[in-house]
Amino acid sequence: MSSMRTGDAMFELRRLRMLHELALRGTIAEVAASLSYSPSTVSQQLGILEREAGVALLEPDGRRVRLTPAGRVLAAHAARALELDEGARAALAGGPSLEPVRLAxxxxxxxxxxxAALTLLAAREPRLRVELAALPPEESLFELAARRFDLVIAEQYPGHTRERREGVTHELLGEDPIRIVLPPSEPPAPLRALHDRVWVMEPAGTAARQWAMQQCRAAGFEPDVRFEAADLTAHVRLVESGHAVGMLPxxxxxxxxxxxxVADLPGHPVREVFTAVRDAARSGEGIRLVRDALAEAFLSR
Structure with missing residues (x-):
C-alpha cells in the first residue's frame, strides 16, 4: 500500500507519515532527523500534502509550526493508513524473503x-535480518510508536507501570530481581544501613531512578546520589572500585x-521485562520468530 484516497485526492503514504511524525515529534527538524530527510524536504512535502488536502494543515507557532484542527484530523487518519499498510506487509511476510526486524x-x-536470541535465530532462520539499537525504554517505546522500530525490549519497575499507547501490545518476557550491590570487599548489608553511603543511580527522570529513590526514602533516608549513569556497566565499575553502592537487576x-x-532489598522486588510491538505488525513472521527467540533466551539464562 502506498497511498490513501480521500474524495478526489490521492495522498501518498510517505507524506502521510511525515504528517504523522510531526504530530508525534512536534517539530519539522525532529521529523527530518527521524526520517533522514532535510528539513526543507519535509516542509516541501508537507506543503504538497496541504495542497492535495485543499485545507491548511499547518499554522505558525512562533518559529515553529503546529497542526491545525484539520491537520490533526488528517494525522489521525494517517496513523490508521500506516497501520493498514503495515498489517498488509505483515500478512504477506514469511515468503522467500522475510522483512528485516528492527529491534530496540x-x-x-x-x-x-x-x-543468545540471535544465536537461536541463526540456526532456525538464517534468512532473517535483525537490526539492533540499544536504547533506554523511555526512548525506544516512543520510537516504536513512531515506527522507527518493529519490536522493543523494555522494563517496568514495581509501581511504575509504563504508558500503554493505543495500538501497541506488551508481552511479558519474565521477571528480573533487583538487589543492593556493594563493593566486593564488604559483607551484605540491609538497605537502612546504607544511609550514609555514596550512591550511583540512573539519571533523574527515569523510572529506575524514581523507584530507587523511593526504596531509600521508605528505608528512612535521602540517598547521596553522587554518580549518575544510564549505562549500568558504569554502575558496576563504580561499585567494584569501592566508590559507591547501588541497586542493580x-x-x-x-x-x-x-x-x-549483593544483598536482598526489602520485599524482594523484581522488575518486569517485556516486549512491545505494534498491533498491525504483530502477526509478521519475522517479529514472531524474534519474539520467540527472546523469550527462550530470557528463560534459559
Whole structure:
C-alpha cells in the first residue's frame, strides 16, 4: 500500500507519515532527523500534502509550526493508513524473503538476552535480518510508536507501570530481581544501613531512578546520589572500585556470577521485562520468530 484516497485526492503514504511524525515529534527538524530527510524536504512535502488536502494543515507557532484542527484530523487518519499498510506487509511476510526486524533493546537486554536470541535465530532462520539499537525504554517505546522500530525490549519497575499507547501490545518476557550491590570487599548489608553511603543511580527522570529513590526514602533516608549513569556497566565499575553502592537487576550479570557483593532489598522486588510491538505488525513472521527467540533466551539464562 502506498497511498490513501480521500474524495478526489490521492495522498501518498510517505507524506502521510511525515504528517504523522510531526504530530508525534512536534517539530519539522525532529521529523527530518527521524526520517533522514532535510528539513526543507519535509516542509516541501508537507506543503504538497496541504495542497492535495485543499485545507491548511499547518499554522505558525512562533518559529515553529503546529497542526491545525484539520491537520490533526488528517494525522489521525494517517496513523490508521500506516497501520493498514503495515498489517498488509505483515500478512504477506514469511515468503522467500522475510522483512528485516528492527529491534530496540534496553542495554542490559542488548548485552545478555539479544546475543543468545540471535544465536537461536541463526540456526532456525538464517534468512532473517535483525537490526539492533540499544536504547533506554523511555526512548525506544516512543520510537516504536513512531515506527522507527518493529519490536522493543523494555522494563517496568514495581509501581511504575509504563504508558500503554493505543495500538501497541506488551508481552511479558519474565521477571528480573533487583538487589543492593556493594563493593566486593564488604559483607551484605540491609538497605537502612546504607544511609550514609555514596550512591550511583540512573539519571533523574527515569523510572529506575524514581523507584530507587523511593526504596531509600521508605528505608528512612535521602540517598547521596553522587554518580549518575544510564549505562549500568558504569554502575558496576563504580561499585567494584569501592566508590559507591547501588541497586542493580540480576540481568546485568548475564551468565556470570556477580562481581560485587549483593544483598536482598526489602520485599524482594523484581522488575518486569517485556516486549512491545505494534498491533498491525504483530502477526509478521519475522517479529514472531524474534519474539520467540527472546523469550527462550530470557528463560534459559
Amino acid at each position: 533493546a534496553m542495554p542490559t537486554a542488548a548485552e545478555t538476552i539479544v546475543p 540480576d540481568l546485568i550479570w548475564g551468565d556470570a556470577p556477580p562481581s560485587t557483593t
